[in-house]
Amino acid sequence: MIQTVRGTFDILPDELPRWRLVEETARAVFRCYGYREIRTPIFERTELFARSVGEETDIVAKEMYTFMDRSGESLSLRPESTASVVRAYIQHKMWTWGSVVKLFYIGPHFRYERPQKGRFRQFHQIGAEAIGQTDDPAIDAELIEMVEEYLERLGVRERVLFLNSVGCAQCRPAYVRRLKDALADAIPRMCENCRRRYEVNPLRILDCKVEDDQPLIERAPALVDHLCSACAAHFEALRRHLEARGIAYRIAPRLVRGLDYYTRTAFEITGARLGAQNAIAGGGRYDGLSELLGGPPAKGIGFALGVERLLLALPEEAAVADEAPDLYIAYLGAAARQHAFRLARRLRREGLIVLYDFEERRLRRLLAQADRVRARYAVLIGDEELAAGRYTLRDMRTGAQEALSEDALVQKLAASRSPAASASR
Ligand code: HAM
Secondary structure, eight states: OOOOOOOOOOOOTHHHHHHHHHHHHHHHHHHTOOOOOOOOOOOEEHHHHHHHHHHHHHHHHOOEEEEEOOTEEEEEOOSHHHHHHHHHHHTTTTTTSEEOOOOOEEEEEEOOOOOOBBBBEEEEEEEEEEEEEEOOOOHHHHHHHHHHHHHHHOOOOOOEEEEEEEOOOOTTHHHHHHHHHHHTTEEEEGGGGHHHHHHHHHGGGGOOOEEEEEEEHTSSSSSGGGOOHHHHHHHHHHHHHHHHHHOOOOEOOTOOOTTTTOOOEEEEEETTTOOOOEEEEEEEOOTHHHTTOOOOEEEEEEEEEEEHHHHHHSSSOOOOOOOOEEEEEEEEHHHHHHHHHHHHHHHHTOOEEEEOOOOOOOOHHHHHHHTTTTTSSSEEEEEHHHHHHHHEEEETTTTOOEOOOHHHHHHHHHOOOOOOOOTTT
């Protein structure tokens, strides 16, 4: 029996209403902030991710699905979308669109990680990027407000916003030297990962989760205490903006994120009930990424959230039922069957959800079936109804029945749909 690949899963029809809810809410909220949807390819040249996310990151070094295509080109399934969106910004000369271009995306991403609760190999992100000519911290604050508004609208109340600044190309090298000095004595006693990171990506040591390493890392200097004056002022201004918007946050001096393109603002939002993988959303600023990819100078900030994790954090009552059918057609006999098909087509054109079965059943079984599929109404068509030119319409909630002509029936059913239900169709 062939099953789904480890770390991947089917999203079944019963689960889809929750997926649609989070996707549609994202579209509704992001729209109000001026973000427009973009869809980039699911695979890109490997080099795009290597250059932006960073060769030495876990994502690029260990987790990408990389393959050669038939012409010998190295391609990778996207592990994230910031690189792709910045590529698109450059490729389509989006700087001509306006001073800040706001884009969002929804879709599958791929990382070869060890699957566990909230961690998959194919997972889904909802993300947004604001790219342009200014690094005004008000843009950062507005983006963070948007994520908060989104989570609030979905009822995800138990969450914490962690904030840090990771500095820039001016101040980070000096901090990294300090960090290495401070850890020089301890590093031989630290985990293998930290020892490797000490050489290739020392900042990532701050993200180590190994318990024995924690007391040693606690002693390391904090990045926020060693920012250059421009970065310090940016961070300070961002904090004031968040406070003015009434957004609560906690400073997380060790928050460094797992991607190399970040400058200044870095943030994560964690949720309850998630276990070890408790980061629902993460993001930050990536000024200079455009230049790194061969584009014009540009500043950027963005975030992405994991849909699977968001669904774990979603309150139970957010489970919305899939739409029930408006009508179940119960027919008896070959002539009635043809009639049923024609009537169904007419009603479906009106936007109604109409079901019937393909195999013949007895009347009792037909009504039981209408009940099982939770149909609002059932209509009975048999020889008698055909002869009379009137159908028996049964209200499945009350059991009340009435005989109606086809036109009257179509009219009644079309009117029975609530305006909200028809708008969502
Ligand atoms: P990231 O922190 O690598 O950032 O991923 C963002 C979110 O995607 C995580 O917080 C998590 O919820 C979800 N996620 C990541 N990996 C997995 C996985 N294996 N299984 C399930 N969920 C996962 C980025 O990807 C950046 N591109 C975010 C960003 C946008 N920064 C600036 N703009």
